[in-house]
Amino acid sequence: MSEMPMLSFAVWAPLLGAIIIMACPPCWVKGIQRVGVFFASLPLVLAIALYSQFWQQPGPGYRWVEDLVWFAPLNIHYKLGVDGLSMPMLLLSGIVCCTAAFISLQIDFRHREYFALALTAMTGVIGLFATTDLFFLILFYEMASIPMFFLVGIWGSDKSGDGKPIHRQQAAMKLLIYLQLGGGLVLIGILGLYFVAHQVSPSHLYTFDLEILRQIPLPIQAQQVLFLIFFLGFGIEAGLVPFHTWLPEGHSSAPTALSMMLAGVLLKMGGYGIIRLGFDLCPQAVDSWMPFFAGVAVVNVLYGGLCALRQSDIKVMIAYSSVSHMGMVFLGLATLTGDERNAIFGLSGAVFQMFSHGVITALLFALAGTVYHITHSRNLKQWGGLASRMPFFATLFGLAAMGSLGLPGMTGFVSELMVFLGSWPERPGLTALAICGLVITTLYMIRALGYGFCGPLNPRLINARDAYWYERLPLMLLAMTTLAFGFFPVLLTQVITPTLQEIVRRV
């Protein structure tokens, strides 16, 4: 079993599906849908298998490493491997991709192109978490972000009604430019790293290999510059204020399945990149930048929350809640300036928050998108009393809202508690402000629940239906995940702790 290139299977299976789909005639709708769902589910199966193995034998270091020389003159390797940091991310992308594929069955035109693009993006997302070569990291980054442009622009929806309208084509362009700007910054950083590392230790060949690069002690000035470049580059992708404006527009305009992927996985690529390239490779720069970014993190939490409070459009509201929750991730990362015990709490909290937010937001977007699909309205004020017509959706929305606002027993509570535990001894003031963010989350989540699902039924929605099986299945999977990891946080912490301890020790 260990001889099989399991990671390669997980990474390339969706792309293989995309190629098969492109070979089908466009009228085979059922066939295309089945192939799409099948190949999007394969990574989840493999990820669960790998995760359970990892959980039984936790420890630092990369597992299931595959290494092929790709271009010898520049020493570029096709190298895959997962450690305690990428394993949960891989599981998260498996879950989100699989559920997104089920939700994609709602798409009702241009099926072939849709599934081909979505599956390509899935390969990019999974590959980014699985690769340990920086050249391939960039490659997977772009593979994940370019198809998003087409998916948002063609199958997305426009926001009209109250407030500023959002046109999906413009949102797609904005998303593309922001993500490319982030990618460009990361590319600059990677090239810098590649050369600086060689200057410092000429005994090593020029290399893009993460494992080798992290052993090379870079000069502190270089670390400071590179850290900033990586933090900003990946921060754009993770919705760092003030570079977050693409996020509400892009996420809310996207088709449902893509909103799930954007919020569930793409934002996490940013957080993962910051930890992987920023913290792990430039550990000495943390003390000089993170105190500043801790302040930005709190702005993220409060600003995102307050914006969400004002939205009447449910998808824009969830998107702003993502901005707010990613602020918690940044706050957790900022604890690395403190002593080791707090730092391990904060960093675990940040990783836990990425996982938790990925699952919960994917669930929220799936619900919001599906209800929009049925009612043809994203405006909360035009919903009203839907619980009587769609009890399944209402229950799950309540569950997701509780998870999002941090009710004990669900992942949101565990992760935010860990962040606060780590952050309080360092920065009590900022942490107190961030805790206010929780209150704001409660307000807008309860408000959405009240407007949308409670009260008298809007007569316009008298014929609204409840969920079909292919909607129930992925929604239940997401809900179960957040409950399982909420009740048994050890499922996650046992995997991540050894690796995070190593990172903390380096800082």
Added chain:
Amino acid sequence: MSNQEITRFVAQWIVPLAPELCLTVVALAALMLDMMAKRSVRQIRLVVWVGALASVFCSLALLTTTLPILVFPRQPEPALGGAPSAFIVDSLALSLKALIGLLTLLTVWLSEDSFEEERTNAGEYYGLIAFVALGMDVAVSANEFLTFFVAFELFSISLYALSAIRRYSAESAEAGLKYFLAGSVSSALMLFGISWIYGTLGTTYFVEFPARFGALTSMPHALLVGILLVLAGLSFKMAAAPFHMWAPDVYDGAPPTVVAYLSSAPKAVIIGFCLRLFWTDLSFESATLKMGVADTWMMLFAVLALLSMTMGNLMAVPQVNLKRLLAYSGIAQIGYLLIGVAASSTVTGSAEGGGATLFYLWVYTLTNLTSWAALRAALPKGSSYQRSELAGLAQRSPFVAFVLLISFLSLGGVPPLAGFVGKFYLFRAIYAAGMPWLVILGILNSVISLYYYFGVLRTAYFDSPGPDSQPIQVPLGLKVVLTIGVTASLLLGLWPGFATWSLETAQTLFLGR
């Protein structure tokens, strides 16, 4: 003559010239066929097509050959009377000849039935294309200024005539005239520059430059003026900013198939020539003057690169005419290539820059030609090339839309396509050459360029087709060109063997310096 002598004569004088001979023969044959039989359009196409294919094969065969053919050597050879050769056959020249042949081949395929004069004046059209290819083949082998200039004029004048080949169309005639006027000025500048160089160094043979320079006793300002004038002439021809003004107008008026050719192949020639001239023979150091000039060239090319990238990309953003958009995108792309030329500097002494440049030359020229081919397939004959005409292309012809998508993504530098890999090598090379600021500006420029490339794709993919639009039928020849183009974009990106080959070619070039 004995058999042995004949064999020796052929091996020495005929075999190394095989690519040029193929093209000469077919160029003349095209003109003859046109004179002799009126209804011979298909034969003329076929003949030129076969000639181009033969020149590709000859170039590749010469590249890989192990026969002890006495190719025209770079350094003076006692066997040839001790004089330096004005015409050399080395791996750089041969690899570029293969590229030129390939581009010619694709252009001939692409031209079939593209406009009326292609049929009525087939002999002129295809004959001129063969002459362009011939001129370019000689130009990349030139090792002496006058040889280069004659070859340069051969392909330039043929291209002026090609731009104006639709003589009854005002746009085409205007484009031809504009191209001719701008081009003549650039040729004149170059010739003037050559005379300054000759006046300072007393020779036009490249290989003699370093020795003559070493013998100088005072700072040769006249030489620098001459070289700058030559560089201005070259920049004109490859449309590098600030010598790019003619490009959008000419691209707009000339027949699209001609533009596909004239926006790709000449760039390969000029960039190859810059590599040869500036980094093997002009990057001299003088012991008596205690100065080297290589870092001057490096800065010069870096500035040209930066100007071209920035101007091209910023000007392309507001364009709604696809021809003008591609013209400005071409100006930006030449900037990336010039980054590679700057990175080939002798100061850092590495062949990586040269390898990256050659690789990107293949990538850019092929991708650019494919984009033009895709537009030709997507738009009706006589179209005005407005962006809005592409609306709903993805539904009318998924294949053509896919080709356009891949080409534009590659031009925009999106992984894992060839354009990304090429740019990555270029940026890496210029970073190693000590100009990280150019990497930063280059990457930011790539982000800008995505805006207009994706603007076109947005129209093609997002908008629905108009009510009276028809599904698009693509003729077989065009389909083959498009397939080749897409395959090249994917393959050059994913299969690294080709980049290795470019690197080796560059290494053999720089071995000589």
